Amino acid sequence: MPHVTMEVNGKAVKVDVAPSALLVEVLRRDLALTGTHVGCDTSQCGACVVHMNGASVKSCTVLAMQANGAKIVTIEGLSQGTNMHPVQAAFKEAHGLQCGFCTPGMVMSSADLLARNPNPSETEIRSWLKGNICRCTGYHNIVKAIQIAADTMSKKAAAE
Amino acid sequence: MYSFDYHRPGSVADVAKALLANPEARLLAGGQTLIPTLKQRLAQPAAVIDLGGIADLKMIKRDGATLVIGAMATHDMVARSADVKAAIPALAALAGGIGDPQVRNVGTIGGSVANNDPAADYPAAVLALGATVVTNKRQIVADQFFAGMFSTVLDAGEIITALHFPVPKKAAYAKFEQRASRYALVGAFVADTGAGVRCAITGCGAGGVFRSAEIEAALAKMFAADALKGVKISVANIMGDIHGSAEYRAAMVPVIAARAVAMAV
Ligand SMILES: Cc1cc2nc3c(=O)[nH]c(=O)nc-3n(C[C@H](O)[C@H](O)[C@H](O)COP(=O)(O)OP(=O)(O)OC[C@H]3O[C@@H](n4cnc5c(N)ncnc54)[C@H](O)[C@@H]3O)c2cc1C
Ligand code: FES
Ligand code: FES
Numbered sequence: 001m002p003h004v005t006m007e008v009n010g011k012a013v014k015v016d017v018a019p020s021a022l023l024v025e026v027l028r029r030d031l032a033l034t035g036t037h038v039g040c041d042t043s044q045c046g047a048c049v050v051h052m053n054g055a056s057v058k059s060c061t062v063l064a065m066q067a068n069g070a071k072i073v074t075i076e077g078l079s080q081g082t083n084m085h086p087v088q089a090a091f092k093e094a095h096g097l098q099c100g101f102c103t104p105g106m107v108m109s110s111a112d113l114l115a116r117n118p119n120p121s122e123t124e125i126r127s128w129l130k131g132n133i134c135r136c137t138g139y140h141n142i143v144k145a146i147q148i149a150a151d152t153m154s155k156k157a158a159a160e
Numbered sequence: 161m162y163s164f165d166y167h168r169p170g171s172v173a174d175v176a177k178a179l180l181a182n183p184e185a186r187l188l189a190g191g192q193t194l195i196p197t198l199k200q201r202l203a204q205p206a207a208v209i210d211l212g213g214i215a216d217l218k219m220i221k222r223d224g225a226t227l228v229i230g231a232m233a234t235h236d237m238v239a240r241s242a243d244v245k246a247a248i249p250a251l252a253a254l255a256g257g258i259g260d261p262q263v264r265n266v267g268t269i270g271g272s273v274a275n276n277d278p279a280a281d282y283p284a285a286v287l288a289l290g291a292t293v294v295t296n297k298r299q300i301v302a303d304q305f306f307a308g309m310f311s312t313v314l315d316a317g318e319i320i321t322a323l324h325f326p327v328p329k330k331a332a333y334a335k336f337e338q339r340a341s342r343y344a345l346v347g348a349f350v351a352d353t354g355a356g357v358r359c360a361i362t363g364c365g366a367g368g369v370f371r372s373a374e375i376e377a378a379l380a381k382m383f384a385a386d387a388l389k390g391v392k393i394s395v396a397n398i399m400g401d402i403h404g405s406a407e408y409r410a411a412m413v414p415v416i417a418a419r420a421v422a423m424a425v
Binding site: 002018019020022041042043046049055056057058061062063065066068109112113128130131132 | 161162163164165166168188191192195196198199208210212236259260261262263265266342
């Protein structure tokens with residue numbers, strides 16, 4: 001069986017995979033990183049979003065083999081130890097989740113947005129979230145959370 | 161998914177060799193169309209040949225009056241490229257409006273053009289700008305490239321390596337999108353090329369992307385949104401589905417084209 005070598009959340013991993021295995025299957029099944037969810041398995045919902053070489057991708061629509069040599073960050077790798085990432089903290093503060101199923105993908109997607117655009121407008125935030133579907137919140141508090149995170153992160157950057 | 165072999169050659173020549181050895185193989189670019197197709201078993205290739213290992217295909221450069229975009233340039237790269245924004249801002253805007261950010265981070269121009277989905281955005285740009293599709297075997301002008309829904313003149317085993325876009329005087333793309341799928345119900349790309357006005361319509365052609373003679377004739381007289389008032393599009397070659405009837409879409413074609421003309425820079 002072929003294998004993939006990746007860096008996942010800062011750790012080098014080597015996994016035997018079938019060529020047809022999806023990245024999300026390897027993360028959840030082989031690496032037990034079950035924070036990445038599968039909502040639709042048809043590239044629509046964004047519950048499976050992770051970062052691949054710094055960019056957000058739908059891990060249900062990437063073959064594990066395509067990630068060979070890549071740096072992957074999942075929701076489990078976003079915090080610094082017990083310190084939540086500002087996006088995670090803001091989702092908690094603004095009540096940006098209800099059932100939480102979409103949240104890992106929402107957080108990973110938002111973190112990619114803020115890395116590119118530290119000060120997005122509400123329209124830019126809503127447009128960025130096109131690939132992330134939430135059946136609970138109605139999005140208002142998710143947008144608020146991202147605005148809070150943007151604020152915290154720019155204040156932190158200014159202080160540094 | 162059912163099983164297949166996977167190859168990731170490092171050069172176009174090696175891809176061509178791998179295709180010869182595996183005639184049943186499919187090329188994999190960003191996978192945003194192919195992987196869902198494999199999951200649904202709408203395609204069952206014995207092997208998948210990934211173009212992701214070929215750095216040369218992931219480039220964008222301005223070459224005089226031509227914008228050269230490598231087949232593996234992602235939608236996101238095109239949307240953010242300073243060269244594309246300077247040469248053909250309409251193309252950068254089109255790429256930035258495809259699907260969602262995660263699709264744009266991996267989906268490629270080569271994959272989109274090869275796939276020729278009747279509702280895809282890039283085919284409209286390729287046809288309206290009179291681009292040339294460069295493959296490992298030949299150069300194909302846009303007017304001869306698209307061959308009906310999900311179909312092109314590419315031979316089995318032919319690999320798109322780049323697209324050459326002549327830089328127009330003015331161009332714009334307007335997309336009336338289906339709110340759930342993000343694909344175009346009607347998309348219009350208009351270009352004042354210097355050698356005449358061209359307008360390509362996507363989203364609604366019964367045979368996929370097409371040039372609208374009615375709109376081109378009206379814009380040739382005057383390149384202005386007002387020139388499209390009263391222009392009628394025959395429903396004969398327009399498709400309808402649950403998202404919009406053929407009559408509705410035909411009526412929207414001049415409206416969306418007029419929006420594009422109004423935006424053209
Ligand atoms: C949720 C979602 C929303 C989307 N919304 C839009 C939208 O609004 N507008 C739009 O235009 N598209 C949309 N798409 C499609 C997207 O743009 C795809 O990225 C694109 O259609 C295919 O590109 P790819 O690189 O992913 O190709 P792949 O899926 O890897 O390949 C597609 C096909 O092209 C062939 N191929 C790939 N590269 C080459 C090459 N270099 N030479 C020859 N053949 C090749 C493959 O063999 C395959 O048959 C959407 C997709 C998703 C999942
Ligand atoms: S599970 Fe990947 S997009 Fe829904
Ligand atoms: S919080 Fe339940 S789906 Fe978003």
